[in-house]
């Protein structure tokens with residue numbers, strides 16, 4: 001049985017993915033850790049966003065959502081690039097033969113619009129049993145060490161790449177420690193570069209136990 005309450009769903013958003021706005025009949029459960037700024041909760045999700053969200057629980061449902069969008073952007077980069085190259089007006093004025101153009105319109109342009117709308121889908125403000133959740137600024141980007149990032153996921157990618165850290169380990173540590181302790185999580189990762197998966201698993205377990213005993 002699920003422990004995580006389903007968020008309130010506006011009438012016009014029933015059967016809609018909270019992440020991307022596509023039709024959905026699945027749901028994504030976000031179990032709260034001690035530093036998570038909201039209770040455990042469940043949001044409706046489409047199949048693809050559900051899989052992406054499970055990889056990026058991070059420090060809140062809002063961080064998770066930004067990371068899903070980052071993945072959608074990456075996965076659909078080719079489709080999205082069509083919009084950079086052509087506007088519908090340019091397409092209409094272009095000298096493509098009708099056959100080429102209509103094929104392009106029906107397929108590529110439609111793929112572009114679907115991908116664009118999924119990345120841009122705003123979702124809706126989260127509330128549980130009618131009580132709006134305060135996002136504590138989690139949707140407004142993330143700053144660390146004088147650098148401003150679009151999201152905590154962007155910060156993970158930046159430090160993961162520049163310091164050759166295990167991004168998955170960093171993300172999991174942040175889930176346990178909270179984004180306020182980003183520097184601590186980075187230091188722990190630096191101390192565990194190149195160690196075995198088993199040691200990383202033990203590190204996460206030790207930290208979870210330590211936090212539970214506080």
Ligand SMILES: [Zn+2]
Nearest residue numbers: 017020046049
């Ligand atoms: Zn989705």
